[in-house]
Amino acid sequence: MYGSEYGRAPDRASCIVHHHHHALPPDTSLTPKPSLLLNMLEETEMPEVANMPKESNMPKESDMPKEGKPPIPQNLQEFRKAVRSLHRPCNCPKCNPEVFSPATQCKKHREISSGEDAESNERVPSLSIQSYEDMYLVNHVIAYINRQAQGAHAYKLQRDALERWQALAKDGRLLARLAKKDMRNNVSTKQLHKVLEIFNDLYFFGALKKVRIFYGTRFWRKHWGDLLGHAQTFKGRAGLHSKLELHSTLHYRTYSASGMPISEILSTLLHEALHCFFDQSTAPGCRDKQCDFCKTRVENIEPGHGRAFQLVAKKLEEVVSGQLGFPLRMARTTSFLGDLEREEGQWPSLHDLTVWGFA
Ligand SMILES: [Zn+2]
Numbered sequence: 001m002y003g004s005e006y007g008r009a010p011d012r013a014s015c016i017v018h019h020h021h022h023a024l025p026p027d028t029s030l031t032p033k034p035s036l037l038l039n040m041l042e043e044t045e046m047p048e049v050a051n052m053p054k055e056s057n058m059p060k061e062s063d064m065p066k067e068g069k070p071p072i073p074q075n076l077q078e079f080r081k082a083v084r085s086l087h088r089p090c091n092c093p094k095c096n097p098e099v100f101s102p103a104t105q106c107k108k109h110r111e112i113s114s115g116e117d118a119e120s121n122e123r124v125p126s127l128s129i130q131s132y133e134d135m136y137l138v139n140h141v142i143a144y145i146n147r148q149a150q151g152a153h154a155y156k157l158q159r160d161a162l163e164r165w166q167a168l169a170k171d172g173r174l175l176a177r178l179a180k181k182d183m184r185n186n187v188s189t190k191q192l193h194k195v196l197e198i199f200n201d202l203y204f205f206g207a208l209k210k211v212r213i214f215y216g217t218r219f220w221r222k223h224w225g226d227l228l229g230h231a232q233t234f235k236g237r238a239g240l241h242s243k244l245e246l247h248s249t250l251h252y253r254t255y256s257a258s259g260m261p262i263s264e265i266l267s268t269l270l271h272e273a274l275h276c277f278f279d280q281s282t283a284p285g286c287r288d289k290q291c292d293f294c295k296t297r298v299e300n301i302e303p304g305h306g307r308a309f310q311l312v313a314k315k316l317e318e319v320v321s322g323q324l325g326f327p328l329r330m331a332r333t334t335s336f337l338g339d340l341e342r343e344e345g346q347w348p349s350l351h352d353l354t355v356w357g358f359a
């Protein structure tokens, strides 16, 4: 689905933040729902407030006890306990390999093709938009990230990106400006694009197209609560494009006391970039289980911060500090619990939890 509210909430140790959904009066929920967003694919910009669903005064589903479902965990410890008690069967590729084998794979999604890079004469993966099944994409993007992380086999695209990062870090001015109280007055979105392009080439095959970065408006809290950023992808007359919004002061306000907000801003940027990457690259039919094959077998624990997101985000957390020299925090726990709280996520298996590093 497109444009789910893919924000990165501040990670507060193992404690979930209050999602804005609950902070709002009952009739002003502005959290876009996937089904609604599918209907607005032709829309190009932010949903108008007036068009957003009004929430009834009925108790929310998430507030009602559900048979066989534990209450939404408020911290990691509760999360672990709930997952243990639910004991869901695992449908990840490792536990359920037969449904992911080449013989039974979804035939509707495409394979990643490779082309020759004119400059380096290397065979390089060349992605097309909206083409791939989620877990297939996950495997390939992790392999791509590993090439750089494991040294010798990096593509030229990756080596160049790393050089650009090193120059940017050495220069230091842009990063220093990220630590200012209001980014809007100190860092142009064009400069943030430079960083995004580095992430794109290093981690996402350079496949991200048409991502526009914005600083959030004064209506941020109303739309996005205490999220630090969010991303939405739209399909319009001009093709597929993503909108990546950052709050311009919240990083400073939240993190300047405990340390530099720079790494948090960079983390938010990469978190949202990963959403854009999935939204732009996965085949909507597979993703929304409209594809005949995928609907019968895959629970990718969608949307937002489920299995696909967790696996790539975890890989990034493992490699980024070594490569780029800042501690990456993808806010994986808070974001996932936020999905559950909005009844948008699916409960993971204990094996998922272990693989994601939460067990
Ligand atoms: Zn997110």
Ligand SMILES: [Zn+2]
Pocket: 090, 091, 092, 093, 094, 095, 096, 349, 351, 352
């Ligand atoms: Zn599993």
Ligand SMILES: [Zn+2]
Pocket: 106, 107, 108, 109, 133, 285, 286, 287, 291, 292, 293, 294
């Ligand atoms: Zn499929």
